[in-house]
Amino acid sequence: MSLATEIDDLPASATRGGETQGWAERLALTLFIAIPLLALAVAIPVAWGGWLSWVDVAIALPMYFLTLHGITVGYHRLFTHKSFKPNRAVKIALAVLGSMAVEGPVVRWVADHRKHHKFSDRDGDPHSPWKYGESLGGLAKGLWWAHIGWLFDAEQTPQRQYAPDLMKDRDIVWISRNFWAFTAISLAIPPVLGGLLTWSWQGAVTAFFWGTVVRVGLLHHMTWAINSICHAVGDRPFVSRDRSANIWWLAIPSGGESWHNLHHADPTSARHGVLRGQLDTSARTIWVLQKLGWVSDVRWPSRERIESKLVKNQPVAA
Structure with missing residues (x-):
């Protein structure tokens, strides 16, 4: 059977939403953007008022970094760019943790990001901040589009075209189709832990505020900032065909994702922060998984490859 025939035999979508965005999905998207954004806006007054405890911090921080790396290590470096090969348990765990970041089903996320790389900062890019031109007004409008506006585009990226490999993986398709179940679990874990650890309704409420709503809001805007800010301003030490930059x-x-210029210069690299002093916790996570023997064939960048992509001579991390 030819590759074209295999792709033609795939369903149009591995997610429940299909290839167009309906009103129910837009309503849910609006709520999941507006409510966490409101929580971020009032977070400092709430903390100042005494509604932030060490229990809240102990719940919110692990939830943030676990789900963050579900996106950066799982959705991005594994499923989108194939930077390493995991065993089945790691593959499933990363897909679930990425789903718990509440950024959409894994197959849809991957399809969007692969399309972004194909057309980066050109016509066809789902979220370029340069969509409306280079004037100050055009860039302001483009930054809004790249950060949030593109999420409401009625026309979705064709999953069968951009993620056929994932649509052949039964584990990933099942997780993608059950995205809302993992969202519910993600929303419920902090208040349940907060209630059990403090044995109070107040503990459950504050843990929900910090560990669920604020955590989801911060993670969303951190991811979207890579789409918007990191394609508008920042350092560009590497040669790339777009305007990707480092912040x-x-x-x-961001778990090392903001070393975005190297990523677009060498998309399959498992490490994005390759210059001296560039922290990349996602790469370190992959390194630990490799040492444990749970992942293999990691695409670590060689010194020669890094230096060949530099615009000018800069110190390269060992």
Whole structure:
């Protein structure tokens, strides 16, 4: 059977939403954007008012970094770019943790990102900040589009065209189709833990605020900032065919994704922060998984490959 025939035999979509965005999905998307954004806006006054405990921090931080790396290591470096080969347990765990970040089903996310790389900062890119031109007004409008606006585009990226490999994987298709179940689990874990650890309704409520709503909001905007800010401003030490750039102050909260210029210069690299001092916790996570023997064939960048892509001579991390 030819590859074309295999693709033709696939369903149009591995997600429940299909190839167009309906009103119910747009309503859910609006709520999942607006409510966490409101929580971020009032987070400081709420904390100042005494509604932030060490229990809340102990719940929110692990939930943030677990689900963050579900996106960065799982959705992005594994499923989109095939930077390494995992065993089945790691593959499933990363797909589930990525789903719990509440950024959409894995197959749809991957299809969008692969299309982004194919047309990066050109016509066809789902979320380029340069969509409306290079004037100040055009860039302001483009930044909004790249950050949030593109999420409401009625026309979705064809999953059969951009992610046929994932649509042949039964584990990934099942997880993608049950995205809302993993979303519900993600939303429920913090208040359940908060209630059990404090044995109070107040503990459950504050853990829900910090560990669910604020955590989801911060993670969303951190991911979207890579789409918007990291394609508009920043350092560009590597040669790439687009305007991808590095933003150092986003490195830790983004899990190393903000070393975005190298990523677009060498998309399959398992490590994005390759220059001296560039922290990349996602690459370190992959390194640990490799040492444990749970992943293999990791595409680590060689010094020669890195230096060949530099615009000018810079110190390369060992």
